[in-house]
Amino acid sequence: MRAMTTPEQIRTFRRENPKMRERDIAARLDISEAALVAAEVGLTATRIAPEPSHLLDHAESFGEIMALSRNESAVHEKIGVFENIKNGKNSAIVLGENIDLRIFPSRWAHGFAVTKTGPDGDRKLSLQYFDVTGTAVFKLHLRPASNVEAYHAFVEKYRLEDQSQTVATGTFTAHDAEHARDRDAVDVELLRDRWSAMTDTHQFFGILNDLKVHRRTALASVGDDYAYRLADDAVSTMFHNAAEASDLPLMVFVANNGIVQIHSGPVSNIAEMGPWINVMDPTFHLHLRRDQIAETWLVRKPTRDGHVTSIEAYNGEGEMIIQFFGKRLEGYAERPVWRALCEALPRHEQSAAA
Numbered sequence: 001m002r003a004m005t006t007p008e009q010i011r012t013f014r015r016e017n018p019k020m021r022e023r024d025i026a027a028r029l030d031i032s033e034a035a036l037v038a039a040e041v042g043l044t045a046t047r048i049a050p051e052p053s054h055l056l057d058h059a060e061s062f063g064e065i066m067a068l069s070r071n072e073s074a075v076h077e078k079i080g081v082f083e084n085i086k087n088g089k090n091s092a093i094v095l096g097e098n099i100d101l102r103i104f105p106s107r108w109a110h111g112f113a114v115t116k117t118g119p120d121g122d123r124k125l126s127l128q129y130f131d132v133t134g135t136a137v138f139k140l141h142l143r144p145a146s147n148v149e150a151y152h153a154f155v156e157k158y159r160l161e162d163q164s165q166t167v168a169t170g171t172f173t174a175h176d177a178e179h180a181r182d183r184d185a186v187d188v189e190l191l192r193d194r195w196s197a198m199t200d201t202h203q204f205f206g207i208l209n210d211l212k213v214h215r216r217t218a219l220a221s222v223g224d225d226y227a228y229r230l231a232d233d234a235v236s237t238m239f240h241n242a243a244e245a246s247d248l249p250l251m252v253f254v255a256n257n258g259i260v261q262i263h264s265g266p267v268s269n270i271a272e273m274g275p276w277i278n279v280m281d282p283t284f285h286l287h288l289r290r291d292q293i294a295e296t297w298l299v300r301k302p303t304r305d306g307h308v309t310s311i312e313a314y315n316g317e318g319e320m321i322i323q324f325f326g327k328r329l330e331g332y333a334e335r336p337v338w339r340a341l342c343e344a345l346p347r348h349e350q351s352a353a354a
Contacts, residue, residue, distance in 0.1 A: 032134020107258035137258035
């Protein structure tokens with residue numbers, strides 16, 4: 001079907017395919033995820049203001065929730081409460097024990113409150129936000145312990161007058177810094193000079209911006225002392241080894257156009273099913289498509305406290321899917337057990353030679 005599919009046609013297709021996942025339905029119908037939700041407005045969905053500042057003003061009152069952020073290859077779910085919120089016009093931060101987010105408000109374009117009825121008749125309530133292309137940015141799902149009254153009050157307060165069943169979607173423009181960077185040309189000497197002078201990992205993005213270098217290009221160019229490619233199964237190996245290690249909290253980052261969601265803590269229950277590697281821990285669930293990882297890199301960045309090691313996985317377009325660090329406190333060196341785990345992972349050349 002084409003993107004001109006009507007709301008009624010969308011609803012009919014959903015009824016005829018009750019077990020199909022929403023993202024698969026959207027792909028099959030050649031529509032955006034936001035259009036799929038919008039088709040239910042007035043039935044099971046309500047359009048709400050998409051500004052994350054409104055959400056952050058009230059999210060703490062919801063109590064325990066599940067926060068879900070994803071990209072094409074990874075789904076990151078955290079159970080907890082919103083706390084330690086720093087709201088802002090250009091960026092916002094949530095620094096809770098379990099809910100840890102970096103939010104880019106200008107990328108949030110569509111918002112919905114959604115009610116679904118499960119097979120047992122129970123109602124599942126969520127807030128769902130999408131970017132200008134209609135791609136999901138963030139979803140907040142209520143849990144049994146959530147404050148349902150606070151949720152309904154929020155929906156009523158930010159309900160839009162426009163309750164149409166279609167959405168207008170667009171594309172990102174050239175101001176998107178990552179896509180504007182050169183994916184090929186790089187002054188290696190200048191890159192190494194700037195890289196070696198880092199005193200904080202957060203300076204890395206500024207270096208890429210200044211040099212107009214794509215992140216993946218920088219890793220491939222800077223030299224093995226700062227970055228080298230790992231074997232194709234490095235992420236799976238890393239997860240299993242981290243689960244077996246004692247006292248090894250990780251930081252697991254999954255990002256999309258509008259948000260970065262972070263898990264900080266150990267991982268224990270690792271399950272691989274088909275192309276997926278899953279983490280199924282009490283307050284952290286991760287679902288990662290291993291078959292969509294084209295390259296994995298070990299990256300070292302200098303800081304005031306010694307170099308910091310990350311593991312980064314990229315898709316076939318050179319876009320980062322997921323990133324891992326060993327959890328550490330500012331002012332303290334990297335945990336030796338994390339560094340040793342990373343450096344023990346086989347390099348890509350070793351894997352190819354075998």
